[in-house]
Amino acid sequence: MLRLRHSVLAQLLSSPSASTISPLHRLFSAAAPAVSPNPSFAVDDYLVATCGLTRAQALKASPKLSHIKSPTNPDAVLAFLAGLGLSDADIAALVARDPQFLCAKVEKTLAPVVAGLTGVGLSPSDIVRLVSLSPNSFRCRSIVSKLHYYLPLFGSSENLLRALKRNSYLLSSDLDGVVKPKVTLLRECGLGACDIAKLCSNQPGLLTTNLERFQVLVACAEKIGVPRGSRMFRHALRAVASFREEEIAARVEYLRNTFMWTDGEVGIAVSTFPLMLSRSKESLQRRSEFLISEVGLEPAYIAHRPVMLGLSLEGRLRPRYCAVKFLKENGLLKRDPNYSIVFRETEKTFRDKFICPHKEAAPHLEEDYDAACKGQLPTNFRFTQAKNGL
Template identity: 30%
Template sequence: MILLRKNFSLLLGCLAVTSKISILLPPSNFRTSLWLFTSKSDDPSPKTPFIVKYLIDSAGLSSSEADKCSKSLTHVKSPSNPDFVLEFFRKNGFTNADIKKIICSHSRVLCANVDSTLKPKFKALRDLGFSDTQITKLITANSLALNYLSYCNVHPRIEFFNNFIYSNDDIVRALSSNICLLSSSLEKTIKPNITCMRECQFSNERIGALLINEGRVIGRALNNVESIVKRVEELGVPRGSRMFYRTFRCLCRVNADIFDAKIKLLGSLGFSGSELSAILKQPLVFCLSAKNLCETVDFLVKVAGCELSYVSRHASMIGLSITKRLIPRHYVMQLIMDRGLLNKKIDFYFFVSISERKFLEKFISSFQQRMPELADVYLSASAGKFLY
């Protein structure tokens, strides 16, 4: 009887505890609630994923770099293949810094098969006469090139580019900065664009310069390149002229909307008619920001006292640095004129456009005896400080 009472008391105690818990939490959540109240110290601590730790320890990446790169390598559970890749790069002259840069820009290279993928790509470049140093420079600068370096892809391209670029160092420069020279179709895109440029009477040397410095345009659709040619012609620049080439090169970096906006901006600054036509033939105006263009024209007209017609005739002034060239030289010109050191007025364009060496000889050194502080005045003005 005593044992029965004790068991009944225990049962009542359990029911009491259960009833208190049920007041706080719905019965359906009871199991979950018990899990929430268990100590977290009993759970295993989260481990750093294998590939993140590998990228940090073996490739030298920072934790943030490793975390970012690991997103495309989550399937990698073993160090064997990545180890082969790292060893291959090191044996081929890549420094740890080179390898880190490659992985950060193209982490999936660690999944490449060394024998069937990487070795043939390196061999293709060596067979074309590229040195180990050049190969290292190319792949470090543009690791995505590894995706396109099969022999059948790269061999005809290099042979074609050799018609315009005469050294492997310059080809490396072109391929390093413009992946489209490897990724775009040679027959459907690159060759038709080159033909269009030849029709503009560009020499092979100028086409080579475009491949090296403006290679992205070579990878665009033909109608895009033709639209650039059309815009240059609309400015009244004749094909075959040096200015046509210079303007074409500048407009490679400017889309049609920016081109139209820049013409509208120049109109708002007061240029119209023949003045606007003249200034538009100076391709630098399309490469300047709207802010820079406005500040420069404002200075030339309101501070230097130039007429808009004068600015349009000497539009290259707009491309000069306002802080490092125009303002310091104008300041010096005013000083030497105020001191009576010049017998006649200097043409402003000549004053600001001559080389730095000639400017120092003609307008600083020659007045050194009569105005010893002039050199310091000019240096200070070039640094944004004005002594007078």
């Protein structure tokens, strides 16, 4: 496979201007001289032997490249991709996903795109990730103007690339007709730049859905008790984004029955922690059984402190409960703890309050707690007995 020297590419990227095309032209003229149409040129063989595709992938891709009669342009594209830093495996995956990338013009399209992306602040590694995530958009020069808009919206190239991994349609969507009206509506709902960046990074599909659907989601967020302008509105939109209106109502009803909440209590819980709507039924059922049946918390107590439902059951709730239970049973706690605080405290704070002060009286507590956090809790949920029979 043809490869550009990285030093040459670095020189080109360091000066993203129209003059970039001239060195590229000389480079590719030397590396891949003009070849006359070759009647014996077989696209599928080229895809296998030169691009690294499997035979099955090549047979699927070759109809899209049937007009190619020589390897001249594909060779130049492969050399360009290698010079960007893509590995052979990366290039094979890209070509299999978007065979027509081999038809892109290096001097007219790819080189100006790279120069433009460098100009808006993308690093070479960012560009490599971008071309792998959205090759069809990368071979359109409009990608540069779209990144001029998206980078400030998402707050960083990392946020944008994470969003593109979840939804590559961001780069093919019409900015003025599809994306910008949603951003305007989000701002009208009271979301600031930071909230919009976080929401769109986690739910990029919100920006590419149709406006009517988006307005329905805004209405659903309000219906579950989270008003526009609330600091929880971003979380409410994220919670309802994946469901139809009737599904949301069914999930609210499931919460009511599972946690034995009244209408008022389920409303308080959902509006305080809307992301509970996105939890699986199995996850919610297990937390209900643990908090109500095992820990002994009242449904109303949970409804007013629903953030507990978002914490890991096996990695946090159960190990901490067992540690505190052991301390209570062995007379090492002066008063009953507030479990909402116990569960929500940082790991360091929890250890400082409930583990470290008891190392002498309960020498195995820390070891047992660490094991419990790794899922190695004994079936009877009891820790090693404290020293002196405590």
